[in-house]
Amino acid sequence: LKSADITQRIAALLREVDEDLVLPPERDLGGKHLTEDLYMDSLDVIKFILLAEERFGCKLPDEDIDRLGLLKVSNLAAYLSDRASG
Amino acid sequence: MIRAETDFPYIGARDYLHGTSILSGFLNLLDGEGAIQVKRIKFQRPATSNGEIVMESGSAADLARTESNVSFLGTAGGKRWRGAFIERQRPVSRRLTLDYRISALKAANFGGSCHIVTQGREDLVRALIEANKRIHEATLGNEPGLMVRFGYLEDWAAPGPEDRFEGELVAKNRLTRESAEGVMTVNQLSYGGTGKPPVTLMLCFNVTHATNPNQPHQGSAP
Numbered sequence: 001l002k003s004a005d006i007t008q009r010i011a012a013l014l015r016e017v018d019e020d021l022v023l024p025p026e027r028d029l030g031g032k033h034l035t036e037d038l039y040m041d042s043l044d045v046i047k048f049i050l051l052a053e054e055r056f057g058c059k060l061p062d063e064d065i066d067r068l069g070l071l072k073v074s075n076l077a078a079y080l081s082d083r084a085s086g
Numbered sequence: 087m088i089r090a091e092t093d094f095p096y097i098g099a100r101d102y103l104h105g106t107s108i109l110s111g112f113l114n115l116l117d118g119e120g121a122i123q124v125k126r127i128k129f130q131r132p133a134t135s136n137g138e139i140v141m142e143s144g145s146a147a148d149l150a151r152t153e154s155n156v157s158f159l160g161t162a163g164g165k166r167w168r169g170a171f172i173e174r175q176r177p178v179s180r181r182l183t184l185d186y187r188i189s190a191l192k193a194a195n196f197g198g199s200c201h202i203v204t205q206g207r208e209d210l211v212r213a214l215i216e217a218n219k220r221i222h223e224a225t226l227g228n229e230p231g232l233m234v235r236f237g238y239l240e241d242w243a244a245p246g247p248e249d250r251f252e253g254e255l256v257a258k259n260r261l262t263r264e265s266a267e268g269v270m271t272v273n274q275l276s277y278g279g280t281g282k283p284p285v286t287l288m289l290c291f292n293v294t295h296a297t298n299p300n301q302p303h304q305g306s307a308p
Contacts (some may be wrong), residue, residue, distance in 0.1 A: 043128055043237045043290060046270045050261045062264055 006056075006077040006084065013055065014038070017048045030074035045071065052076075057085035088115050088141040092171070095180035103133045103178070105156070105236040106215050108171050110208040111139050112158045113244055120163020122244040124287075129236055131155045137174035143167050186216045193224035196271045197259040203252045207245050214255065218273055218289050221257050226293065235292045237270065242287035253277055260288070268294035 004026075011029055014021055021038060023029060034040045034048065049060050058080060060070060070076045094107040109127055116122050133155040141158070143165050154170035161167065187203035198221040204210040219234045226232060245251070254277065261272040270292050278284035 041130070042265075042270065042292070043130075046261065046263055046272060046290060047238070047240075049263065050272050053261070065263075 003074075003077045003081045006080050007073060009055070010052070010073055010077060010080075013048060013051050014040075016051060017044050030077065032073050034071045034073070052080075056080050056083075058083045088139070088169075090115055090139050091176070092136045092139060093180075094136055094178065095182045096178050097182055097184060101134060103136075103173075104212075105129050106208075106212045108133075108139075108156050109211055109239065111171065112141070112160075112169050113207065113211075114247070115139060115141055115169075116160070116162040116167060117247055119165065119167075123161045124239060124242040124244055125159040125161065126238060126240045127156065127158045127160075128238040129156050133171070133173040134178075135173045136176035136178055137172045139169060139171050141167055141169035184212060184216075186213055188213060188217050188220065191217070191220055191224065193221040195259055196222060196225050196262055196269075196273065197257050198224070199254055199256045201253070202255050202277070205250055207247045207249060210245065210249070210251055214275060214277075214287070215289070217255050218257055218275065218291060221273075222271065222291055222293055231295050233294050235294070237290035237292050238288075239290075240288040243285055245285075251277065253280075257289075268292060 007026055007029055011023055011026055014023060014034075018040070021040070023038070024032060032038055034045055040048070049065070052058075053060055060079075064070060064079070068075055068079060070079055090111075092108075092111055094103045094111065096102075097104040097107070108129075109124075112127065113122055113124075137155075154172050156171040158167070158169035158171075189201045191200040192198045200217050200220070202213045202217060204213050215236055222234050223229075223232060256276050257273045258276075259271060260274050263270045270290065272288060272290045274286055274288055276284040276286045
């Protein structure tokens with residue numbers, strides 16, 4: 001899967017979690033962090049992780065989220081491009 | 087727009103409003119509008135006082151999100167509703183002691199099952215949340231000082247206000263995320279009578295250590 005396609009799908013998931021979330025254009029989304037830049041709270045983050053695991057068919061273990069900074073969209077897109085099956 | 091002052095009680099020894107009371111408050115206001123589907127109710131900030139519920143219908147409905155303690159999104163009779171509960175420092179004048187009819191509880195890894203008996207929708211809401219809470223507490227060995235908080239509920243076809251239920255409730259853990267503050271879980275609950283398809287819903291809970299278990303911790307209630 002291409003990272004750009006994944007970023008587009010991540011944007012769609014973010015809107016599914018919170019339809020009121022204000023997202024930047026997709027070309028700028030990669031540099032954004034879910035909590036620090038998009039101001040998602042912990043409840044929305046866990047909802048997003050659950051959806052991402054389901055839709056991409058790929059586990060997002062806590063240790064990878066923390067170690068690899070997967071709450072930053074570009075890091076998550078790169079991670080999923082290597083592992084996603086969905 | 088619907089705007090209603092609340093008269094929620096405290097439950098047990100708690101000094102904050104129970105999320106189940108607030109959820110029932112939203113549902114009660116939608117009775118008469120048709121079958122209710124809860125898309126999402128999210129507990130953003132704990133509330134210790136009464137206030138008001140505001141609900142709007144239609145796709146353009148837009149409520150002030152930042153000041154609300156609880157946000158609600160759902161449909162009733164096929165029409166979309168958004169709502170918010172905002173506390174307004176109005177006193178809580180009642181305290182209820184509840185008797186939950188929950189038995190045969192089994193729990194492991196934040197999932198489990200039990201038998202519940204409920205006398206109506208509000209009773210069912212309270213039993214669903216209490217059962218999931220007990221499953222969490224049992225998983226963690228009933229460690230003293232644990233604060234189990236209700237984060238959100240999603241995707242639930244709510245029954246009518248007088249609908250009774252007796253049967254097995256099953257909780258499947260879908261996600262567990264540990265952090266420095268504690269553990270967050272997402273469980274899928276299902277329950278159903280003989281010969282009927284099970285009703286499902288998703289629950290997100292947050293477990294932390296509280297210095298005073300009767301007080302709300304930061305974040306969501308209860």
